[in-house]
Amino acid sequence: MSNDVVLAGIIVLALAVYTLTGGADFGGGVLDALARGPRAQKQRDAIAHAIGPIWEANHVWLILVVVLLFSTFPSAFAAISTALHIPLTIMLVGIVLRGTAFVFRAYDSQAPSVQRRWTRVFSSASIVTPIAIGMSAGAVASGQILWTPDLGVTSGFFAGWTTAFAVFVGLFLLAQATLLAAVYLCLETSDELQEDFRLRALGSAIFVGLTALGTLFFAKTDAPGIWVRLTAGGSMLVFHALTGLTALCAIGALLKRKYVVARVLAAAQVILVLGGWAMAQYPFIIAPNLTFADAVASPAVTTPILVTLAAGSVLLVPAFWYLYRVFKMNKDENP
Amino acid sequence: MNDLMAARSQMAMSLGFHIIFACVGMAMPLLMVIAEGLWLRTQEKVYLELAKRWAKGTAIMFAVGAVSGTVLSFELGLLWPTFMEHAGPVIGMPFSLEGFAFFLEAIFLGIYLYGWDKVSPKRHLFAGVMVLLSGTASGIFVVMANAWMNTPAGFEIVDGKFTNIDPWAAMFNPGSFTQTTHMALAAFTSVGFAVAGIHAALLLRDKTSLFHQKALKIALFIAVPFSFLMPISGDMSAKHVAQTQPVKLAAMEAHWTTEKGAALRIGGWPDEEAQTTSWSIDIPYALSILAFGDPDAEVKGLKAFDEDLHPPVAITHIAFQIMVGAGTTMMGIGALVGFLAWRRKRLPTDTWVLKLLVAATPLGFIAVEAGWTVTEVGRQPWVIQGVMRTADAVTPMPHLVVPFTLFTTLYLFLGVIVIYLMRRIVFMSPERETETQNHEANHVE
Ligand code: HDD
Ligand code: HEM
């Protein structure tokens, strides 16, 4: 396999891990915004407790994606950051406010008025950021970002991300993140609190379904390239069926209170969606002009980076395992 | 403001903001690890309290460091896509390694901050050491990328394309060693002095506080020796700049005319129109000695270079004076405090010593900001020295003054809150402290 395929795979994998971990941290912020009723404070505490030790580590997956993109697919990085200047800037403001408001809330005065203010910043930034990320991803998938080797980006600064398709991708990601967070929280809580999060998980699962339909509906007009690939041939249809089935089973598991199963299925569904996107988009890193093979840097660059990634994961995997073992595995697991 | 100017200002502002938190991220773990190590060895409760209190402040600083660093990673593309399109693969290696350092740092930081009761004391200390090592490593890796912009290596340019890339040669470019050493030392020096200053201020309120005495001792234990290393490493940097970036050196020194046995100019005001520097104190031969180790060495003046290649001379020169001035002052204070402590065999807590330390609180950070101004402004008009001009690297995006204003406002807001929260944590009296801790235990945990 050539380096561009391997690196593309690693980038998709890093994006998937980011969605499953960092994405869920944003979902926690959405659930914070949705905290209601007599147990609102308890819900917030459970969310803060769950995110606190891990969000910074989870966030680094996004940095890894950026670094891999500019080191190994530099022209794609230049094209994306030129064409998507506006949504990426919005995303950055969201990232800054989410992270800081979360920490400020923990260390500022515990007076309710102060806490409410930080909560508002934290939760609204948690809503804006995944939408902006999704819109940027939607723009890349839309095939509307035009790029040539000599002129760079020729489609301006609004192409792709201002379509209904991109907006729905953003909303889909938001729903997906919320679903993940709610499902994870079911595993970290018990009794009434667990029921609260279960209901939210079911609610967001419905939103995942609706926004997925909206995305597909608008793909036909706004992202025709992807649409053709997504609907072409039997293997793609099997893929869709599998994704849909996974989602339905995840809902089933939630209804039956099988939280471990629900978590596995919700995560599997995210991986299937991202994998499906990647397959539908391949060989283009930015359709319709730039392929992975054209954009990839020379082997003199990519091979050492692949070796470094392999060596680095020898350190990283046990370290992450340790982090999650310390903070996530000494809870009473509810099967 | 034109778009190029706005982009440069946004980059400078974002980096100038991030670097403060980055320094704290590199150096605070050392202070915390020392305090915690002393707690494990002596079982004196005050050390544990100290480590915990420092960890609180550090948690806030780390979060701001992480998000402002994320902004930077994207800004490289948002503002300088052409630069990244060509330079990205060449300096991808230090950035990739930095990515791993970030992972380790964030993972062990989570364990350090939230794991006091969840892991054994030894493992907790180990987590602190890992944060220290990976934090310093991440700083070193990113400065290697920056050193490459000053002394590019590891590639050839054929038909305007960067080819024959050797990522290792790029990473270990000629400037890497001096620049990373100087930066790493700067982080520990600036944080050492800042922490010493804060605890000196608190000791002025209550000289009997054991807590602040121990804190000051640990901070000075770092600050004093590092204040001596700084000028030594700075001298190595200057010699290196003299060899590899003669225009930058000339701008740093506001040195206009090429001469042998050049004088060192201290202070003064460079006039870029008239190409002279007035009101400076000149020390004969000193520049030739400092730059090349030979009183008769020839030092190229700015006039020897095309005016088109001059960086903004006044900014570079004055920033350099500020850095060296701050560094010399810190070394003086370090020498004095070190001497007193050695003579009396205990921490000097005379009021005037404490006041002096309070006055020195911001000096390290001032030197850091000034030093980066020298490095970056002194490199202009190049983004990659001799290879790519800053003006050719900027994004075609119009209205860049909008994101510049946006991020400046955002960072001003964050800066104010961070200062407010730091004061809250630092100045909280012990009784209120326990009260809030109980409160937090109920709420946050
Ligand atoms: C605590 C902070 C601090 C202190 C006391 C000093 N410096 Fe510094 N200096 C820095 C913090 C710094 C820095 C912010 O860390 C820089 C910017 C780029 C770099 O790598 O380090 C820097 C850069 C820098 C450069 C430019 C390197 C380049 O462009 O490649 C030179 C020549 C010096 N320094 C020289 C000195 C001298 C002669 C000092 C004598 C006292 C000194 N520095 C004290
Ligand atoms: C001299 C310059 C720099 C130094 C010494 C430095 C050092 C550091 C250190 C020590 C940290 C960890 C501490 C903390 O989180 O507060 C950090 C965080 C970070 N830095 Fe910088 N940095 C510099 C410039 C940059 C630049 C130019 C970029 C981007 C291209 C960058 C990207 C980041 C990122 C993404 C993080 C967050 C990592 C996380 O999520 O944990 N930094 N930096």
Ligand code: HEM
């Ligand atoms: C954190 C410490 C740093 C500070 C305070 C700093 C400061 C500055 C300043 C003042 C400028 C504007 C120069 C001008 O246009 O006159 C600038 C530009 C720039 N810096 Fe740095 N810098 C730092 C570290 C770095 C690092 C570590 C990198 C990259 C790895 C970097 C990359 C750049 C780039 C790409 C530009 C824009 C192009 C240019 O103006 O040359 N900087 N920085």
